[in-house]
Amino acid sequence: MARRFGMKCASVLLAIGVSAAQAPLAMAETLSDAMAAAYKQSGLLDQNQALLRAADEDVAIAQAALRPTLNYAITHGWTDPNTSISGNSAWATTASLTAEFLIYNFGRGKAAVEAQKEIVLATRDGLVSVEQQVLLRAVKAYVDVRSAVENAQLQSNSVRVLTQELRAANDRFEVGEVTQTDVALAQARLAAARANEASARGNLAIAREEYRAATGNLPGALSTPPALPMTAKTLDAAKAIARQGHPDILAAQHNVAAADLAIEISMAAMKPALVGSAETKWQDVGGTDFVSNNVGVSLRGTIYSGGKLSADYRKAVANAEAARAGLHQTRLAVDQGVANxxxxxxxxxxxxxxxxxxxxxxxxxxxxxxxEAQLGSRTTLDVLNAEQELLNAEASRITAQSNQYLAAYSLLSSMGLLTAEHLKLGVVIYDPEAYFNTVKSAPVQRVSPQGKRLDSLLEALGKN
Known part of the structure; x- marks a missing residue:
């Protein structure tokens, strides 16, 4: 009973795949549909888009460090300013409003802003790299489902043919044309074909689940993939395109620029900073009010920090060297990816x-x-071997077709061109500059007009 139930489930699964392959092309999902669905529903893209917005805020934070700060303080407590005078103690309330503003710090603040901008650009390129991974996974899932369906059909047809061969072998055995060995060989080949058919059905189920993971939904009817995408005419041309625009290389270049700016920041940190301040203080001590105001300029710097500032500088230099080495390695990896x-x-x-x-x-x-077998010059084994050769060849063609499409889109990815914009997928493409332009000047959210625009943008993105 369990065996029959398993065979029935397997038959239903195969029927799903076969009907998907044989459905009218007007209702079939295209490869572009699969990639568009992956782009719209990818949690990995959502995650990295959020990380990019977080990097955008770091620019606003660095920008805010260059602006005046306004702080208040209100205290209430008991005070005894002169213990030698009896009854001099009293409860006192103090309120102060203090403003500080940076006048000059040898460019450390501006370098910090520029460094954060370079990190934002590197994060944007990282987002493009993730987009390529998402789309390539969708391509692989698409061709894998189609290959799994075709393999399941092929193995099912093999079972049907070998069933007929076994029936013919039995008939010939009844009339004495072949021996029991021929029948046993046909039975063994049929059993192996049924095992392969079960494996093909399982692979189809696995491919369907991977498709759902990659695109957000189970595959329906899948149309024949379109013509192979345009890439480059020569390997050297493909490498040239990759070196100029691959997101991994661009991200590494921005990381080098950010590391160089970090050296400038660490050097400037060893120098003093000129800071202006203004304070208004009101004090109520024992019912008597006092108001004081002061304005001044202070020069602040570090004389000794236990070697921390020097260590920060050496660390920045080492990080810059590592970033340059990383850029070199990235270029080599991109070249190798294109060649592969x-x-x-x-x-x-x-x-x-x-x-x-x-x-x-x-x-x-x-x-x-x-x-020739009908004429007696070939054995049943010869026929079975010939059938197996044809089956293997047809299976190899399915694999080769799948590999060809995957290699073509892998080449696009290695060149840095496997993006929704380049492929014209017809989806709303995420604009990394929209959020950056809203927050780069460090708006006060929910207070300034810029903050209100930020709220509107967040609501439009569905993130608020």
Whole structure:
């Protein structure tokens, strides 16, 4: 009973995949649909977009450090300013309003703003890199589902053909044309085909779940993938495009710029800062009011900090060296990725061409083996081997087709071009500058007009 139930479930699963492949193309999901769904529903993209907005706020925080600060303090307590005078103690209330503003700090504040801007740019490029990962995963999920459906159909057809072969072997055994060995061979091949069919069904179920993870929904009917995307005419041209615009390289370049600015900041931190201040204080001591005002300028600096400032400088220099080494490594990795994808695309094209020839030859061989078996010059094993050769060739073609599409889009990704904008997916593309332009001047949220615009932007993004 359990075996029958399992076979029934497997048959239903295969029927789902087969019906998806055979549904009318007008209702079928395209590869662009899959990538668009992945772009719109990716939690990974949402996460990195939020991280980018957090980096945008760091620019606002650095910008705020260059502006005046206004602080208040209200205290109430018991005071005894002169213990030698009896009855001089009293309860006192003090309120003060203090303003401080930076006059000059040797460019440390401005360098901090510029460094944060470089980090924002690096984070933007990191977001593009994540976008490429999301879209490439969708491409792989799409072609994997189609391959799994075709493999399931192929293995199901193999079971049907081998069932007929077993029936024919039994019939020939009844009339004495073949031996029990031929029947046993047919039975063994049929059992192996059924095992392969079960494996293909399982792989289809796995591919469908990966599709849902990549795009946010289970696959329906999938249309035939479109023509391969345009990439580059030569490997050198592909590498040149990648070196100029790959997001990983651009992010590494911005990280180098930020690291260089960090050296400037650490050097300026060793120098003093000129700060202006103004304070108004009101005091009520024992019912007597006192008001005082003062304005002044102070020069603040560190004489000795236990070697911390020197260590900060050396650390910044080391980080800059590491950033440059990272940029070099990133360039090498991008070059290698382009070369690998180019080679994989060439391999897939050659494999596809070879499997087409193999299939044609295997069909001729199978037809001849069957005819010769009827004449007695071929055995059942020869026919089964010919059928297996054709099955293997057809399975290889499915794999080669899948590999060709994946290699083409991997090449696009390695060139830095696998983006929703470049592919024209027809989705609302996230604008990284919209939020940055709203918060870069450090608006006071819910108070200033800029803060109100920020609220509106957050609501439009669905983040508030």
């Amino acid at each position: 994808a180019w080679a994989q695309l060439a391999i897939a094209a050659a494999s596809l061409e070879a499997t087409e020839r193999q299939i044609r030859a295997s069909r001729v061989a199978l037809r001849g083996a069957r005819e």
